[in-house]
Amino acid sequence: MKLLIDSVNLEDIKYLYEYYPIDGVTSNPSLLYKENQNPYKILKEVREFIGEKAELHVQVISLKAEEMLKEAEEILKELGSNTYIKIPVTPEGLKAISTLAKKDVNVTATAIYNQMQAYLAAKAGAKYVAPYVNRIDNMGYNGCQVVRQIQDILDNHNYSTEILGASFKNSNQVLELCEYGVGSVTAAPEIINGLIKGDMISQAVLDFKSDFEELCGKDATMVTCNQD
Numbered sequence: 001m002k003l004l005i006d007s008v009n010l011e012d013i014k015y016l017y018e019y020y021p022i023d024g025v026t027s028n029p030s031l032l033y034k035e036n037q038n039p040y041k042i043l044k045e046v047r048e049f050i051g052e053k054a055e056l057h058v059q060v061i062s063l064k065a066e067e068m069l070k071e072a073e074e075i076l077k078e079l080g081s082n083t084y085i086k087i088p089v090t091p092e093g094l095k096a097i098s099t100l101a102k103k104d105v106n107v108t109a110t111a112i113y114n115q116m117q118a119y120l121a122a123k124a125g126a127k128y129v130a131p132y133v134n135r136i137d138n139m140g141y142n143g144c145q146v147v148r149q150i151q152d153i154l155d156n157h158n159y160s161t162e163i164l165g166a167s168f169k170n171s172n173q174v175l176e177l178c179e180y181g182v183g184s185v186t187a188a189p190e191i192i193n194g195l196i197k198g199d200m201i202s203q204a205v206l207d208f209k210s211d212f213e214e215l216c217g218k219d220a221t222m223v224t225c226n227q228d
């Protein structure tokens with residue numbers, strides 16, 4: 001499963017890239033708003049840090065297909081052709097997705113709240129569909145179940161479109177998609193940091209260290225114990 005960071009905070013991105021096997025970054029207009037700088041300035045810094053081959057997903061703002069296409073052109077020009085254009089799945093969005101897919105532009109169909117949006121986006125040629133797990137949960141449905149159904153629909157229709165699970169409130173939602181073999185998720189820094197956080201894990205590591213120090217002395221490691 002690919003793991004992307006749903007944030008454009010460069011400090012968080014650098015930290016997570018240092019410790020986790022990260023595959024890219026996703027942004028949306030609200031995440032850009034949080035950084036309170038020129039969007040292209042931030043996105044270019046992110047692109048420079050993650051490299052031209054890593055996945056960067058950038059969302060259009062316009063509501064009309066023609067304008068979305070112009071935005072896509074500008075985004076690709078500024079951030080490189082490996083940039084995924086995020087387009088919300090509305091009727092106008094589907095029109096834009098079809099046009100971009102025919103030009104071999106990578107599209108991430110976003111703002112997906114139901115299975116039919118995902119199916120239609122896949123049919124229109126999107127490379128990814130991004131269902132919003134937690135927002136679906138908050139509507140009183142089961143976000144992970146909707147994602148599983150989308151995965152079944154894509155498999156049953158032999159579409160190569162992949163799922164990019166998005167909008168998570170907790171690490172267990174990520175685990176559930178991982179168990180089902182969902183191809184990719186994008187999660188906020190705090191969710192990624194929570195994936196393997198646990199007092200028992202930290203305690204186990206400290207216990208091992210303490211036993212080894214009893215054996216070889218304070219702060220001993222497998223390097224220093226070989227130098228006596």
Ligand code: E4P
Pocket residue numbers: 006026027028110130132134135166167168186
């Ligand atoms: C990703 O594509 C979405 O923009 C994002 O995951 C939405 O997450 P939120 O529900 O936490 O805002």
